[in-house]
Amino acid sequence: MYIYPYNLKSKAVLWLWQLRDIGVIGVGALVSVLAVTQAGFLPPIVVTAAYAFLTIRFEDTSILDFLRYACAFFIGRQQLYEWRMAHE
Template sequence: MYIYPDNLNAKATLWLWQLRDLAVIGIGLLIAVLALTQLGLFLPMVLVAAYAFLSIHLDGLSVLDFLSFVVSFYMTEQQTFEWEKPV
């Protein structure tokens, strides 16, 4: 099922991923399966699964975007608090 917006400004999606991400996941999965069967390497499969998880889009925001906002809010940007005496 293809979900495409009415105004045609957003990117096309299929399930929870954009079509570009699905192409990257498919090609990566093919390479990972070949690496697993021919070389016995499991790392490419883990990398493809991590990319597939991080590229999930919900309401225009991917998991990677959300994690970057969380890191930015809690670690990299200074938070300022102003305390006032109760009146």
């Protein structure tokens, strides 16, 4: 079921994922199935399943977005505020 965005500025969503995430999950699933059937290599299917879980959208946010924002705040781009008295 295709859900049309309410405000025409949000990204298109199919079921619980954005369309870009559906594409990534589809390609990842294809590579994972090939890896499991041809080489018996299991990690790609685990990574694909984890990505599919982390990108589930609920009210225009996902767990992966939250983790990105948290890493940016705590690790990457911390902001430094200097409080000074205004000279009159």
